[in-house]
Amino acid sequence: MSTIITCEHVNKEYGKKKALKDVNLSIENGRIIGLLGSNGSGKTTLIKLINGLLVPTSGEVLILGSKPGVESKKIISYLPERTYLPNNETIEQVIQYFSDFYFNFNVEKAYQLLEKLKINPKDKLSTLSKGTKEKVQLVLVMSREADVYILDEPIGGVDPVARDYILSLILDNFKEGATLIISTHLIADIEKILDDVIFIHEGKIILQSSADELRMQYKGSIENAFKEVFKNV
Amino acid sequence: MFSKLLKNDLSQMGSRIYPLYLIILGLAFFAKAMNILSTHIGAFQMIYGFTVMAWVCSIIICLVYTFFVAIQIFYRKNLRDEGYLTHTLPVTKTSIVSSMFITAIIYTIITVLIIMLSVMITFYTPGIFHDFYNAIQTTWNSLNILTVIIMVLSYMQLLSSIYCALSIGHSFSSNKLAYSVVFWVVIYVISQILNVIGILILASIQPEIFYETYNEQIGMNFAYGTFITSIITNSIMLTGTYITTIMMLKHRLNLE
Numbered sequence: 032m033s034t035i036i037t038c039e040h041v042n043k044e045y046g047k048k049k050a051l052k053d054v055n056l057s058i059e060n061g062r063i064i065g066l067l068g069s070n071g072s073g074k075t076t077l078i079k080l081i082n083g084l085l086v087p088t089s090g091e092v093l094i095l096g097s098k099p100g101v102e103s104k105k106i107i108s109y110l111p112e113r114t115y116l117p118n119n120e121t122i123e124q125v126i127q128y129f130s131d132f133y134f135n136f137n138v139e140k141a142y143q144l145l146e147k148l149k150i151n152p153k154d155k156l157s158t159l160s161k162g163t164k165e166k167v168q169l170v171l172v173m174s175r176e177a178d179v180y181i182l183d184e185p186i187g188g189v190d191p192v193a194r195d196y197i198l199s200l201i202l203d204n205f206k207e208g209a210t211l212i213i214s215t216h217l218i219a220d221i222e223k224i225l226d227d228v229i230f231i232h233e234g235k236i237i238l239q240s241s242a243d244e245l246r247m248q249y250k251g252s253i254e255n256a257f258k259e260v261f262k263n264v
Numbered sequence: 265m266f267s268k269l270l271k272n273d274l275s276q277m278g279s280r281i282y283p284l285y286l287i288i289l290g291l292a293f294f295a296k297a298m299n300i301l302s303t304h305i306g307a308f309q310m311i312y313g314f315t316v317m318a319w320v321c322s323i324i325i326c327l328v329y330t331f332f333v334a335i336q337i338f339y340r341k342n343l344r345d346e347g348y349l350t351h352t353l354p355v356t357k358t359s360i361v362s363s364m365f366i367t368a369i370i371y372t373i374i375t376v377l378i379i380m381l382s383v384m385i386t387f388y389t390p391g392i393f394h395d396f397y398n399a400i401q402t403t404w405n406s407l408n409i410l411t412v413i414i415m416v417l418s419y420m421q422l423l424s425s426i427y428c429a430l431s432i433g434h435s436f437s438s439n440k441l442a443y444s445v446v447f448w449v450v451i452y453v454i455s456q457i458l459n460v461i462g463i464l465i466l467a468s469i470q471p472e473i474f475y476e477t478y479n480e481q482i483g484m485n486f487a488y489g490t491f492i493t494s495i496i497t498n499s500i501m502l503t504g505t506y507i508t509t510i511m512m513l514k515h516r517l518n519l520e
Contacts, residue, residue: 045437045520079519084351086515104354115348117276117340131268132353 035060035179035210036081041090043076043234050076052234054090058210060178063224065242066214067257068231074214075112077231078183082109094179105134108177112184114164118157122167126152129171141174144204162188169197173204180205181212186220194220222253230260237261265355269363273337277367280333284326285378291319292382299386319386323379330375331423334368338427343434347519357513361427361506368423407484410491417498421505425451428505428512435516455501462493 036058043051051073058064066074079085080092083099094103116125122145129136145152148166156164165188172180185201186194194217202224205211215221228245230238238260242253249256298312341350342360350360384392429451433444466489472482 045518082352084348084517084519086517101354101356104352107352109348109352111348113345113348115345117346117349119279128272131272132265132355 033060034058035095037091037093037096038077038080039091039093041077041080041087041092043073043080043085044088050234051080051087054234054236056229056236056239058212059227060210061208062226063211064213064227064229065218065221065225065253066212066229066231067216067218067253068214069216069261072231073234074231075183076234078109078181078212078214081181082107106178108133108172108175108180110168110172110180110182110185112187114161114168116156116164116168116171119155121155122150122152125156125167125171129174133175135176137174137176140204141170144170144174144200162193165189166197169200173201176206177209178206179210179212181214183214184216185213186215186217191220198224218254218257225253228253228256230257232261265353266359266363269353269355269359270366273363273367274370277333277337277371280337281326281330281371281375284322284329285375288319288322288326288378288382289385291315291322292385295319295386296388316386319382323382326375326379330368330371334364334371334423335426335430338364338368339430342513343430343440343519345519347517351513351517351519357510361510361513365420365424365427365506369420372419407487407491410488410495414491414494414498417495417502421455421498421502424502424505424509425455428509431509431512431516435512435518437518437520451501451505455497458497458500459494462497463490466490466493 034057036056038054038056041051041054041056042049054073054077066077068074076085080087081094081099083103092099094107097103120128126138126141129141130138142152145167148170150159150163150167150170156167159167169182169185172182180201182201186197189197198221201211201213213221213225222242225242228238228240228242229236245253245256249259295312295315298308298315302308302312340346341364351357353360384396426448429448430444432447433442434440436443470485470489
């Protein structure tokens with residue numbers, strides 16, 4: 032299995048605040064990885080660095096051996112924690128926009144997923160609720176045949192009943208062999224789907240391990256492992 | 265990819281401005297109709313007057329609005345939540361900034377053309393196009409060409425300096441808009457200092473143009489000298505702020 036994302040001694044500072052401290056990571060191709068940590072632990076900062084939305088203060092982030100840029104953006108499908116679509120456009124227009132810019136965007140798949148979710152593509156984004164906008168964003172991100180999917184808190188704003196549905200939508204629609212990174216603080220909801228886990232706390236990587244190893248070590252639950260590890264931090 | 269960005273930016277900005285173009289042209293046609301009617305029925309004179317007032321207001325609003333929308337779209341698409349979409353597209357920062365900048369310039373030119381068209385409609389008389397052509401021919405000398413170049417460059421520099429100030433201001437974690445205003449003032453002061461330096465250089469090369477202004481030839485040299493100095497300083501500022509904007513979005517983007 033080849034390495035797709037590497038972080039070498041990455042530090043990120045916002046003024047005097049250190050958001051990431053000497054992060055060293057290596058993420059393998061074709062795995063489902065949980066980036067787990069409490070709110071404000073540095074998950075989103077790390078994800079933004081991988082997506083080229085931030086530049087590290089020191090150290091290096093590499094995607095397939097190159098710094099984040101035009102080429103990495105072609106292969107990474109990113110779902111931010113914010114609603115970021117232009118409110119004055121219709122869903123159809125946004126689908127056209129994605130299809131214009133991403134060669135790996137599957138228009139048919141996007142319309143199928145919208146139909147499944149009972150969302151009318153002719154609706155203007157400004158008329159949709161926050162939850163529906165988040166679903167539209169997820170549909171757009173999962174309709175790309177990308178090599179890496181990075182989802183920042185995809186189930187954070189969703190009620191517990193809908194969480195399983197969202198997770199199955201993610202699992203059913205990501206490209207086979209692709210890498211999937213899910214950042215969340217809701218560990219119990221996603222732990223069953225993970226191959227690997229990364230624990231992050233106050234900007235430091237506390238642990239990177241295979242999910243199976245952790246389950247064996249901590250009575251079958253990653254949430255238990257999380258609690259145990261963080262108790263000793 | 266650049267053409268796709270440009271197409272998208274043109275359609276987004278256009279959808280905001282086209283209604284104003286329709287209003288300006290509609291008012292121009294209506295004013296002309298009232299003008300014709302008022303020559304036969306005196307009561308229409310007052311309506312004609314009000315229509316012309318509304319038309320002039322719509323022109324001022326359209327000019328201000330075109331400038332405002334260009335800045336607002338840059339701000340929204342780069343520095344607010346929509347930035348998550350813009351800056352994860354597989355395109356370079358240079359393409360993103362250039363596309364928005366070119367779009368703003370294109371719509372400013374279209375706005376000016378629409379205003380000129382509406383003037384011709386409002387004051388249409390047989391032979392107006394011929395008169396207009398003649399007026400341009402008689403005033404089309406090198407000094408007036410330089411004036412037009414300075415106006416266009418100054419507008420581009422103003423737009424670019426605001427983009428630059430917003431990009432620098434938004435790289436801070438808090439008080440982003442306040443910092444943007446501060447940096448715009450800093451950029452303005454730098455441009456004024458550059459202008460003064462330019463004039464001083466000109467004075468050291470040709471000192472006579474500053475005190476022998478009664479001589480017509482030297483007076484013309486003075487005008488050309490200051491105009492060319494202004495073009496050079498505006499070009500330097502435009503290039504500087506343009507590159508700084510791209511560098512800020514590349515290295516100091518902060519969407520928090």
